[in-house]
Amino acid sequence: MKKFKKSLPGKILTLMLVSVFTLSMITGCAQNSDTSEQVSTTGVTAIQSSSTEALVPQDNVETSPVTDNIKTVSVSLYFPSSDNSTVLKEKRQLEVKSGAIVRATINALLAGPKDTAMRKAIPDGTKLLGAKVVDKVATLDFSKEFATANDTAEIVERISVIDSIASIQGVEKVKILVEGKDWMDPSGKPYEESSFISPDNTGNKANADTGADTGN
Secondary structure (H helix, E strand, O other), rough: OOHHHHHHHHHHHHHHHHHHHHHHHOOOOHHHHHHHHHHHHHHHHHHHHHHHEEEEEEEOOOOOOOHHEEEEEEEEEEEEEOOOOOOEEEEEEEEEEEOHHHHHHHHHHHHOOOOOEEEEOOOOOOOOOEEEEEEHHHHHHHHHHHHHOHHHHHHHHHHHHHHHHOOOOOOOEEEEEEOOOOOEOOOOOEOOOEEEOOOOOOOOOOOOOOOOOOOO
């Protein structure tokens, strides 16, 4: 009996040490598990962030040459003759970006003809403020300089714009605005939507060559 009492404290000490060791092992495993999970989660977050950043373009699309969105098309431009006696057709190859053929055609009219027998119909300083096609009607909005022509110059200006745009496939009529408002004729009445006005230099309406503008 005395021998058992002497060995009891030693056994209790041994059991305590084993318990402490076991608890340390369990705690260590739990910490390792938490650490592994944190590393894994961090890794997924980093991958997701990297994927998101990769979708952001490096350059502004308006200033970067995207060849897939640029197409060379054939258009018919109408300019008055140098003496304003008639309106003549000039075939031109234009680079059109993102299908905006109406805008490209107007910009070519603003630049003027290459043939010296023709002259530019639209007054200098004119800017195209907007262009759209809805239900086969092209609406063009010009700056105030567009309305500075008068008499015969105004007539050929209107024919030049309408015939050039109405020659585009998908456009049947053209409406002209100035600073967002109706363009007024000499009598003070607004010009209505108009279809192709004059024949080309072969006596026929110009053939449509390409698709129409779909937006501003």
